Amino acid sequence: MINKVVATFDEAVADIPSGAMIHCGGFASPFNMPSYLIAALARQGASGLTFASTSAGTGVEIAARLRAQMAPLVDWPLDYWDLGLLADLGRMRKLITSFPAGTGRETVWPFERALERGEVELELIGQGSLAERIRAAKAGIAAFYTPVGPGTATAEGKEVRDFGGVPHVMETALPADFALVRAYRADRLGNLVFRGPRTFNQTMAGAARVTIAEVEEVVPLGELGPEAIHTPGVYVQRVVVRPSTPIPSWDTPC
Amino acid sequence: MPERLDLSVMAMVVAREFQDGAVVNLGIGLPLTCASYVPEGREVILHSEHGLLGNGRLAQDRSEVDPYVFIVGNRPVLAAPGMTFLSHDESFAIVRGGHIDITVLGGLQVDAAGNLANTHVPGKIAGNLGGAPDLATCAKRTVGMMYHTTRDGEPKVVERCTMPLTAVACVDRIVTDVAVMDIEAGRVVLREIAPGWSVEEVQALTGARLVVPLDLREISLG
Numbered sequence: 272m273i274n275k276v277v278a279t280f281d282e283a284v285a286d287i288p289s290g291a292m293i294h295c296g297g298f299a300s301p302f303n304m305p306s307y308l309i310a311a312l313a314r315q316g317a318s319g320l321t322f323a324s325t326s327a328g329t330g331v332e333i334a335a336r337l338r339a340q341m342a343p344l345v346d347w348p349l350d351y352w353d354l355g356l357l358a359d360l361g362r363m364r365k366l367i368t369s370f371p372a373g374t375g376r377e378t379v380w381p382f383e384r385a386l387e388r389g390e391v392e393l394e395l396i397g398q399g400s401l402a403e404r405i406r407a408a409k410a411g412i413a414a415f416y417t418p419v420g421p422g423t424a425t426a427e428g429k430e431v432r433d434f435g436g437v438p439h440v441m442e443t444a445l446p447a448d449f450a451l452v453r454a455y456r457a458d459r460l461g462n463l464v465f466r467g468p469r470t471f472n473q474t475m476a477g478a479a480r481v482t483i484a485e486v487e488e489v490v491p492l493g494e495l496g497p498e499a500i501h502t503p504g505v506y507v508q509r510v511v512v513r514p515s516t517p518i519p520s521w522d523t524p525c
Numbered sequence: 526m527p528e529r530l531d532l533s534v535m536a537m538v539v540a541r542e543f544q545d546g547a548v549v550n551l552g553i554g555l556p557l558t559c560a561s562y563v564p565e566g567r568e569v570i571l572h573s574e575h576g577l578l579g580n581g582r583l584a585q586d587r588s589e590v591d592p593y594v595f596i597v598g599n600r601p602v603l604a605a606p607g608m609t610f611l612s613h614d615e616s617f618a619i620v621r622g623g624h625i626d627i628t629v630l631g632g633l634q635v636d637a638a639g640n641l642a643n644t645h646v647p648g649k650i651a652g653n654l655g656g657a658p659d660l661a662t663c664a665k666r667t668v669g670m671m672y673h674t675t676r677d678g679e680p681k682v683v684e685r686c687t688m689p690l691t692a693v694a695c696v697d698r699i700v701t702d703v704a705v706m707d708i709e710a711g712r713v714v715l716r717e718i719a720p721g722w723s724v725e726e727v728q729a730l731t732g733a734r735l736v737v738p739l740d741l742r743e744i745s746l747g
Binding site for chain 1: 640
Protein backbone atom coordinates (compact mmCIF):
# COMPACT_ATOMS: atom_id res chain seq x y z
CA MET A 272 0.00 0.00 0.00
CA ILE A 273 1.20 3.48 -0.82
CA ASN A 274 1.42 5.76 2.17
CA LYS A 275 3.57 8.87 1.85
CA VAL A 276 2.52 10.30 5.19
CA VAL A 277 5.46 10.63 7.58
CA ALA A 278 4.80 10.90 11.33
CA THR A 279 7.08 13.80 12.28
CA PHE A 280 8.90 16.73 10.71
CA ASP A 281 12.15 15.45 12.17
CA GLU A 282 11.66 12.15 10.35
CA ALA A 283 10.66 13.94 7.14
CA VAL A 284 13.99 15.77 6.84
CA ALA A 285 16.27 13.23 8.59
CA ASP A 286 18.10 12.17 5.41
CA ILE A 287 18.88 15.65 4.02
CA PRO A 288 22.69 15.66 3.92
CA SER A 289 25.05 18.59 4.31
CA GLY A 290 25.78 20.14 0.93
CA ALA A 291 22.32 19.30 -0.47
CA MET A 292 20.53 21.43 -3.09
CA ILE A 293 17.05 22.34 -1.82
CA HIS A 294 14.02 24.10 -3.28
CA CYS A 295 12.05 26.05 -0.70
CA GLY A 296 8.53 27.29 -1.55
CA GLY A 297 6.34 30.06 -0.24
CA PHE A 298 6.20 33.82 -0.72
CA ALA A 299 4.31 36.98 0.20
CA SER A 300 2.34 35.49 3.07
CA PRO A 301 3.33 33.74 6.30
CA PHE A 302 0.57 31.23 5.59
CA ASN A 303 2.24 29.62 2.60
CA MET A 304 5.74 29.03 4.01
CA PRO A 305 6.89 25.45 4.82
CA SER A 306 7.89 26.69 8.27
CA TYR A 307 7.93 23.42 10.19
CA LEU A 308 10.12 21.77 7.54
CA ILE A 309 12.55 24.70 7.75
CA ALA A 310 12.58 24.46 11.56
CA ALA A 311 13.16 20.69 11.41
CA LEU A 312 16.06 21.21 9.00
CA ALA A 313 17.51 23.77 11.42
CA ARG A 314 17.28 21.21 14.26
CA GLN A 315 18.71 18.44 12.10
CA GLY A 316 21.93 20.43 11.60
CA ALA A 317 22.78 19.89 7.91
CA SER A 318 25.06 22.66 6.66
CA GLY A 319 26.65 23.93 3.46
CA LEU A 320 23.17 23.92 1.91
CA THR A 321 22.25 25.53 -1.40
CA PHE A 322 18.70 26.88 -1.66
CA ALA A 323 16.53 28.12 -4.47
CA SER A 324 13.71 30.33 -3.22
CA THR A 325 11.87 33.49 -4.24
CA SER A 326 13.11 35.34 -1.20
CA ALA A 327 15.94 35.08 1.33
CA GLY A 328 13.52 35.35 4.24
CA THR A 329 13.12 37.83 7.06
CA GLY A 330 14.48 35.74 9.93
CA VAL A 331 13.14 35.52 13.46
CA GLU A 332 13.67 39.13 14.63
CA ILE A 333 12.08 40.89 11.66
CA ALA A 334 9.22 38.39 11.67
CA ALA A 335 8.49 39.51 15.23
CA ARG A 336 8.40 43.12 14.02
CA LEU A 337 6.06 42.19 11.16
CA ARG A 338 3.84 40.36 13.63
CA ALA A 339 3.41 43.60 15.58
CA GLN A 340 2.84 45.66 12.41
CA MET A 341 0.26 43.25 11.07
CA ALA A 342 -1.60 42.86 14.37
CA PRO A 343 -4.46 45.23 13.46
CA LEU A 344 -5.30 43.10 10.42
CA VAL A 345 -4.20 39.55 10.98
CA ASP A 346 -2.62 37.30 13.60
CA TRP A 347 0.79 36.56 12.15
CA PRO A 348 1.51 32.94 13.14
CA LEU A 349 3.87 32.35 16.05
CA ASP A 350 5.13 29.25 14.24
CA TYR A 351 6.52 31.17 11.26
CA TRP A 352 10.10 30.50 10.21
CA ASP A 353 11.72 31.08 6.84
CA LEU A 354 15.16 30.72 5.26
CA GLY A 355 16.38 33.66 7.35
CA LEU A 356 16.61 31.22 10.25
CA LEU A 357 19.04 28.98 8.34
CA ALA A 358 21.07 31.99 7.17
CA ASP A 359 21.31 33.17 10.79
CA LEU A 360 22.46 29.72 11.90
CA GLY A 361 25.17 29.64 9.22
CA ARG A 362 23.78 26.58 7.42
CA MET A 363 23.55 28.18 4.00
CA ARG A 364 26.35 28.09 1.42
CA LYS A 365 24.52 29.56 -1.55
CA LEU A 366 21.15 31.06 -2.40
CA ILE A 367 19.57 31.31 -5.84
CA THR A 368 16.87 33.95 -5.52
CA SER A 369 15.08 37.00 -6.89
CA PHE A 370 14.77 38.77 -3.55
CA PRO A 371 17.88 38.53 -1.33
CA ALA A 372 17.45 41.71 0.71
CA GLY A 373 14.93 43.51 2.91
CA THR A 374 13.30 46.52 1.28
CA GLY A 375 14.68 49.79 2.58
CA ARG A 376 18.02 50.53 4.15
CA GLU A 377 16.78 49.96 7.69
CA THR A 378 15.51 46.40 7.11
CA VAL A 379 18.53 44.10 7.00
CA TRP A 380 17.75 40.41 6.55
CA PRO A 381 19.91 37.59 7.99
CA PHE A 382 21.05 36.63 4.48
CA GLU A 383 22.42 40.14 3.91
CA ARG A 384 24.46 39.83 7.10
CA ALA A 385 25.73 36.41 5.99
CA LEU A 386 26.73 37.99 2.64
CA GLU A 387 28.59 40.74 4.49
CA ARG A 388 30.40 38.10 6.56
CA GLY A 389 31.39 36.40 3.31
CA GLU A 390 29.72 33.13 4.35
CA VAL A 391 27.31 32.76 1.45
CA GLU A 392 27.15 33.09 -2.30
CA LEU A 393 24.27 34.82 -4.09
CA GLU A 394 22.95 33.97 -7.55
CA LEU A 395 20.47 36.72 -8.36
CA ILE A 396 17.81 35.92 -10.95
CA GLY A 397 14.37 37.30 -11.77
CA GLN A 398 11.34 35.43 -10.49
CA GLY A 399 10.08 34.41 -13.91
CA SER A 400 13.35 32.80 -15.00
CA LEU A 401 13.74 31.16 -11.58
CA ALA A 402 10.22 29.72 -11.82
CA GLU A 403 10.72 28.44 -15.36
CA ARG A 404 14.12 26.91 -14.53
CA ILE A 405 12.44 24.93 -11.78
CA ARG A 406 9.45 24.02 -13.94
CA ALA A 407 11.90 22.85 -16.64
CA ALA A 408 13.57 20.54 -14.12
CA LYS A 409 10.18 19.07 -13.25
CA ALA A 410 9.25 18.65 -16.91
CA GLY A 411 12.55 17.18 -18.12
CA ILE A 412 13.56 20.18 -20.23
CA ALA A 413 17.33 20.79 -20.12
CA ALA A 414 17.25 24.48 -21.05
CA PHE A 415 15.10 27.16 -22.63
CA TYR A 416 15.44 30.62 -24.21
CA THR A 417 13.75 33.60 -22.61
CA PRO A 418 13.60 37.22 -23.79
CA VAL A 419 14.15 38.31 -20.18
CA GLY A 420 17.68 39.29 -19.18
CA PRO A 421 19.67 40.39 -22.26
CA GLY A 422 21.70 43.50 -21.54
CA THR A 423 21.57 42.96 -17.77
CA ALA A 424 23.82 41.19 -15.26
CA THR A 425 21.53 38.14 -15.38
CA ALA A 426 22.74 37.33 -18.91
CA GLU A 427 26.46 37.47 -18.06
CA GLY A 428 28.21 34.23 -19.01
CA LYS A 429 25.07 32.81 -20.66
CA GLU A 430 24.37 32.13 -24.32
CA VAL A 431 22.32 34.86 -26.00
CA ARG A 432 20.59 33.97 -29.25
CA ASP A 433 18.25 35.81 -31.59
CA PHE A 434 14.74 34.57 -32.27
CA GLY A 435 12.71 36.75 -34.64
CA GLY A 436 15.18 39.58 -34.13
CA VAL A 437 14.77 39.53 -30.35
CA PRO A 438 17.72 38.50 -28.16
CA HIS A 439 16.97 35.60 -25.81
CA VAL A 440 19.05 34.24 -22.93
CA MET A 441 19.53 30.52 -22.51
CA GLU A 442 18.58 29.46 -19.00
CA THR A 443 19.17 25.93 -17.77
CA ALA A 444 16.94 23.67 -15.68
CA LEU A 445 17.41 23.93 -11.92
CA PRO A 446 16.73 20.57 -10.28
CA ALA A 447 17.18 19.87 -6.57
CA ASP A 448 17.80 17.00 -4.21
CA PHE A 449 14.90 18.00 -1.97
CA ALA A 450 11.92 20.36 -2.28
CA LEU A 451 10.21 21.77 0.80
CA VAL A 452 6.68 22.91 -0.05
CA ARG A 453 3.54 23.95 1.80
CA ALA A 454 0.07 22.86 0.77
CA TYR A 455 -3.35 22.85 2.40
CA ARG A 456 -4.61 19.29 2.12
CA ALA A 457 -3.15 15.99 1.01
CA ASP A 458 -4.05 12.31 0.87
CA ARG A 459 -1.85 9.27 1.40
CA LEU A 460 -0.88 9.19 -2.30
CA GLY A 461 0.63 12.65 -1.95
CA ASN A 462 -2.05 14.41 -3.99
CA LEU A 463 -2.09 18.07 -2.99
CA VAL A 464 -4.63 20.88 -2.80
CA PHE A 465 -3.35 24.40 -2.14
CA ARG A 466 -5.13 27.32 -0.58
CA GLY A 467 -4.49 30.84 -1.85
CA PRO A 468 -1.78 31.77 -4.37
CA ARG A 469 0.23 28.60 -5.03
CA THR A 470 3.55 30.41 -5.42
CA PHE A 471 6.68 28.30 -5.78
CA ASN A 472 5.03 25.60 -3.67
CA GLN A 473 3.26 24.18 -6.69
CA THR A 474 6.11 24.96 -9.10
CA MET A 475 8.68 23.12 -6.97
CA ALA A 476 6.58 20.06 -6.15
CA GLY A 477 8.09 17.44 -8.47
CA ALA A 478 11.24 19.34 -9.47
CA ALA A 479 13.38 17.63 -6.83
CA ARG A 480 14.35 14.00 -6.29
CA VAL A 481 12.37 14.11 -3.02
CA THR A 482 9.48 16.55 -2.58
CA ILE A 483 8.26 16.95 1.01
CA ALA A 484 4.88 18.60 1.53
CA GLU A 485 3.89 20.28 4.80
CA VAL A 486 0.07 20.36 5.02
CA GLU A 487 -2.74 21.36 7.37
CA GLU A 488 -4.43 17.99 7.11
CA VAL A 489 -4.38 14.60 5.45
CA VAL A 490 -7.81 13.44 4.33
CA PRO A 491 -8.99 9.91 3.42
CA LEU A 492 -8.20 8.77 -0.11
CA GLY A 493 -10.98 9.82 -2.46
CA GLU A 494 -12.01 12.89 -0.53
CA LEU A 495 -9.95 15.19 -2.77
CA GLY A 496 -11.82 14.84 -6.03
CA PRO A 497 -9.94 14.44 -9.33
CA GLU A 498 -11.28 17.84 -10.44
CA ALA A 499 -9.92 19.46 -7.29
CA ILE A 500 -6.38 18.08 -7.03
CA HIS A 501 -3.85 20.73 -8.00
CA THR A 502 -0.67 18.64 -7.81
CA PRO A 503 -0.75 14.90 -8.47
CA GLY A 504 0.88 12.63 -5.93
CA VAL A 505 3.46 11.36 -8.42
CA TYR A 506 5.33 14.62 -7.80
CA VAL A 507 5.35 14.15 -4.02
CA GLN A 508 7.37 11.65 -1.98
CA ARG A 509 6.54 12.66 1.60
CA VAL A 510 3.66 14.36 3.38
CA VAL A 511 3.77 15.64 6.94
CA VAL A 512 0.97 17.30 8.91
CA ARG A 513 1.36 20.56 10.80
CA PRO A 514 0.57 20.42 14.53
CA SER A 515 -2.98 21.53 15.34
CA THR A 516 -1.67 23.69 18.18
CA PRO A 517 1.21 25.95 17.08
CA ILE A 518 4.63 25.19 18.57
CA PRO A 519 6.15 28.64 18.96
CA SER A 520 9.85 27.72 19.14
CA TRP A 521 11.77 26.29 16.20
CA ASP A 522 14.03 24.12 18.37
CA THR A 523 11.21 22.00 19.84
CA PRO A 524 11.22 18.53 18.23
CA CYS A 525 8.01 17.71 16.37
CA MET B 526 9.87 75.55 -6.48
CA PRO B 527 6.15 74.96 -7.14
CA GLU B 528 4.40 72.19 -5.26
CA ARG B 529 4.87 68.60 -6.36
CA LEU B 530 1.97 66.20 -6.93
CA ASP B 531 1.09 63.96 -4.03
CA LEU B 532 1.06 60.21 -4.34
CA SER B 533 -2.70 59.92 -4.83
CA VAL B 534 -2.60 62.32 -7.78
CA MET B 535 0.37 60.46 -9.29
CA ALA B 536 -1.64 57.24 -8.94
CA MET B 537 -4.66 58.82 -10.64
CA VAL B 538 -2.47 60.00 -13.52
CA VAL B 539 -1.15 56.45 -13.99
CA ALA B 540 -4.55 54.80 -13.56
CA ARG B 541 -6.15 57.02 -16.24
CA GLU B 542 -4.56 54.68 -18.77
CA PHE B 543 -6.12 51.50 -17.40
CA GLN B 544 -8.62 50.54 -20.09
CA ASP B 545 -11.78 48.63 -19.31
CA GLY B 546 -10.83 44.95 -19.26
CA ALA B 547 -7.09 45.57 -18.94
CA VAL B 548 -4.85 43.04 -17.17
CA VAL B 549 -2.67 45.12 -14.85
CA ASN B 550 0.37 44.30 -12.71
CA LEU B 551 1.39 46.82 -10.07
CA GLY B 552 4.89 46.67 -8.59
CA ILE B 553 5.73 46.89 -4.93
CA GLY B 554 6.03 50.43 -3.50
CA LEU B 555 4.37 53.45 -5.16
CA PRO B 556 2.63 51.51 -7.97
CA LEU B 557 0.43 49.50 -5.57
CA THR B 558 -1.37 52.78 -4.81
CA CYS B 559 -2.83 52.81 -8.33
CA ALA B 560 -5.19 49.93 -7.44
CA SER B 561 -7.30 52.41 -5.46
CA TYR B 562 -7.70 54.83 -8.38
CA VAL B 563 -9.04 52.75 -11.24
CA PRO B 564 -11.40 55.13 -13.09
CA GLU B 565 -15.13 54.73 -12.44
CA GLY B 566 -16.89 52.24 -14.64
CA ARG B 567 -13.75 50.38 -15.70
CA GLU B 568 -13.12 46.81 -14.69
CA VAL B 569 -9.47 45.72 -14.55
CA ILE B 570 -7.92 42.36 -13.72
CA LEU B 571 -5.05 42.71 -11.25
CA HIS B 572 -2.18 40.26 -11.52
CA SER B 573 0.25 39.53 -8.69
CA GLU B 574 3.43 37.54 -9.38
CA HIS B 575 3.08 34.87 -6.70
CA GLY B 576 -0.04 33.50 -8.32
CA LEU B 577 -3.04 35.76 -7.89
CA LEU B 578 -5.23 37.02 -10.69
CA GLY B 579 -8.32 39.19 -10.28
CA ASN B 580 -8.24 40.03 -6.58
CA GLY B 581 -10.19 42.90 -5.01
CA ARG B 582 -9.00 45.89 -2.99
CA LEU B 583 -6.73 45.89 0.07
CA ALA B 584 -8.40 44.62 3.23
CA GLN B 585 -9.14 47.43 5.68
CA ASP B 586 -9.89 45.57 8.88
CA ARG B 587 -9.77 42.17 10.50
CA SER B 588 -13.28 41.12 9.50
CA GLU B 589 -12.27 41.32 5.84
CA VAL B 590 -9.05 39.36 6.04
CA ASP B 591 -8.62 35.89 4.58
CA PRO B 592 -5.08 35.07 5.69
CA TYR B 593 -4.49 33.02 2.55
CA VAL B 594 -5.19 35.89 0.14
CA PHE B 595 -2.22 38.22 0.17
CA ILE B 596 -0.41 40.34 -2.35
CA VAL B 597 3.31 41.12 -2.24
CA GLY B 598 4.50 43.03 0.81
CA ASN B 599 2.36 40.95 3.20
CA ARG B 600 -0.79 42.89 2.40
CA PRO B 601 -4.08 41.02 2.64
CA VAL B 602 -6.57 41.75 -0.13
CA LEU B 603 -10.19 40.87 -0.70
CA ALA B 604 -11.27 37.97 -2.79
CA ALA B 605 -13.32 39.01 -5.82
CA PRO B 606 -15.69 36.98 -7.98
CA GLY B 607 -13.72 35.31 -10.76
CA MET B 608 -10.43 35.43 -8.85
CA THR B 609 -7.91 32.71 -9.73
CA PHE B 610 -4.92 31.24 -7.92
CA LEU B 611 -1.85 30.14 -9.88
CA SER B 612 1.56 28.61 -9.43
CA HIS B 613 4.61 30.83 -9.88
CA ASP B 614 5.48 29.24 -13.22
CA GLU B 615 1.94 29.74 -14.58
CA SER B 616 1.92 33.29 -13.25
CA PHE B 617 5.07 34.05 -15.26
CA ALA B 618 3.79 32.23 -18.32
CA ILE B 619 1.10 34.92 -18.23
CA VAL B 620 3.76 37.62 -17.98
CA ARG B 621 6.26 36.24 -20.49
CA GLY B 622 3.51 35.23 -22.88
CA GLY B 623 2.46 38.86 -23.27
CA HIS B 624 -0.89 38.58 -21.47
CA ILE B 625 -0.28 41.61 -19.22
CA ASP B 626 -1.58 44.80 -20.82
CA ILE B 627 0.18 47.22 -18.52
CA THR B 628 2.68 47.00 -15.71
CA VAL B 629 3.54 49.87 -13.40
CA LEU B 630 6.95 49.61 -11.77
CA GLY B 631 8.89 51.73 -9.34
CA GLY B 632 12.23 53.05 -10.52
CA LEU B 633 15.56 54.17 -9.14
CA GLN B 634 16.63 55.38 -12.59
CA VAL B 635 15.06 55.41 -16.05
CA ASP B 636 17.06 56.60 -19.02
CA ALA B 637 16.43 58.04 -22.47
CA ALA B 638 16.74 54.58 -24.05
CA GLY B 639 13.94 53.31 -21.81
CA ASN B 640 16.32 51.27 -19.69
CA LEU B 641 15.05 50.62 -16.16
CA ALA B 642 17.14 50.34 -13.00
CA ASN B 643 15.04 49.50 -9.97
CA THR B 644 17.05 46.75 -8.37
CA HIS B 645 19.77 47.92 -6.11
CA VAL B 646 19.05 50.46 -3.38
CA PRO B 647 22.35 52.26 -2.65
CA GLY B 648 23.87 51.19 0.64
CA LYS B 649 22.45 47.65 0.49
CA ILE B 650 24.77 44.70 -0.09
CA ALA B 651 22.39 43.09 -2.57
CA GLY B 652 19.59 44.20 -4.88
CA ASN B 653 16.16 42.69 -5.43
CA LEU B 654 14.94 41.81 -8.91
CA GLY B 655 11.62 40.26 -7.94
CA GLY B 656 9.49 39.78 -11.03
CA ALA B 657 10.41 43.15 -12.54
CA PRO B 658 12.72 41.87 -15.34
CA ASP B 659 9.94 39.69 -16.78
CA LEU B 660 7.23 42.32 -16.31
CA ALA B 661 9.26 45.19 -17.76
CA THR B 662 10.40 43.11 -20.75
CA CYS B 663 7.16 41.33 -21.61
CA ALA B 664 4.17 43.46 -20.61
CA LYS B 665 2.55 45.22 -23.57
CA ARG B 666 3.16 48.53 -21.84
CA THR B 667 5.54 49.50 -19.02
CA VAL B 668 5.04 52.62 -16.94
CA GLY B 669 7.74 53.77 -14.53
CA MET B 670 6.19 55.50 -11.51
CA MET B 671 8.61 57.33 -9.24
CA TYR B 672 9.48 60.58 -7.54
CA HIS B 673 11.27 62.88 -9.97
CA THR B 674 14.39 63.10 -7.80
CA THR B 675 16.04 61.07 -5.04
CA ARG B 676 15.85 62.08 -1.36
CA ASP B 677 19.14 63.91 -1.96
CA GLY B 678 17.73 65.77 -4.97
CA GLU B 679 19.55 63.76 -7.65
CA PRO B 680 17.68 63.25 -10.94
CA LYS B 681 16.16 59.80 -11.51
CA VAL B 682 15.34 60.42 -15.18
CA VAL B 683 18.79 60.31 -16.73
CA GLU B 684 20.57 60.22 -20.08
CA ARG B 685 22.11 56.83 -19.29
CA CYS B 686 21.48 54.65 -16.21
CA THR B 687 24.51 54.24 -13.95
CA MET B 688 22.88 51.65 -11.65
CA PRO B 689 22.47 47.92 -12.40
CA LEU B 690 19.76 47.42 -15.02
CA THR B 691 16.57 45.46 -14.44
CA ALA B 692 15.67 45.37 -18.13
CA VAL B 693 16.69 47.25 -21.27
CA ALA B 694 14.61 49.42 -23.60
CA CYS B 695 11.40 48.55 -21.79
CA VAL B 696 9.88 51.74 -20.35
CA ASP B 697 7.18 53.44 -22.44
CA ARG B 698 6.11 56.18 -20.02
CA ILE B 699 7.39 57.79 -16.83
CA VAL B 700 5.01 59.36 -14.34
CA THR B 701 6.60 61.41 -11.55
CA ASP B 702 5.43 63.98 -9.01
CA VAL B 703 6.39 66.68 -11.51
CA ALA B 704 5.76 65.42 -15.04
CA VAL B 705 4.56 62.77 -17.46
CA MET B 706 7.19 61.76 -20.00
CA ASP B 707 7.21 59.28 -22.88
CA ILE B 708 10.27 57.42 -24.13
CA GLU B 709 10.28 57.68 -27.90
CA ALA B 710 13.17 56.70 -30.19
CA GLY B 711 15.82 57.18 -27.53
CA ARG B 712 14.48 60.52 -26.34
CA VAL B 713 12.51 61.68 -23.32
CA VAL B 714 9.45 63.57 -24.54
CA LEU B 715 7.78 65.82 -21.97
CA ARG B 716 4.03 65.27 -22.37
CA GLU B 717 2.48 66.79 -19.27
CA ILE B 718 3.72 69.04 -16.54
CA ALA B 719 2.44 69.57 -12.98
CA PRO B 720 0.42 72.76 -12.39
CA GLY B 721 2.62 75.75 -11.70
CA TRP B 722 5.81 74.23 -13.09
CA SER B 723 7.77 75.63 -16.02
CA VAL B 724 9.65 73.50 -18.53
CA GLU B 725 12.91 75.02 -17.30
CA GLU B 726 12.15 74.02 -13.70
CA VAL B 727 11.41 70.42 -14.74
CA GLN B 728 14.49 70.29 -16.94
CA ALA B 729 16.64 71.49 -14.02
CA LEU B 730 15.62 68.38 -12.05
CA THR B 731 16.08 66.00 -14.98
CA GLY B 732 19.31 64.31 -16.03
CA ALA B 733 18.20 63.70 -19.62
CA ARG B 734 17.48 66.40 -22.16
CA LEU B 735 13.72 66.81 -22.45
CA VAL B 736 12.08 67.12 -25.84
CA VAL B 737 9.21 69.60 -25.54
CA PRO B 738 6.43 69.10 -28.09
CA LEU B 739 4.04 71.85 -29.13
CA ASP B 740 1.11 70.09 -27.47
CA LEU B 741 2.69 69.98 -23.99
CA ARG B 742 -0.18 70.06 -21.48
CA GLU B 743 -0.68 70.69 -17.81
CA ILE B 744 -1.44 67.51 -15.85
CA SER B 745 -5.17 67.39 -15.35
CA LEU B 746 -7.38 64.62 -14.09
CA GLY B 747 -10.42 65.74 -16.06
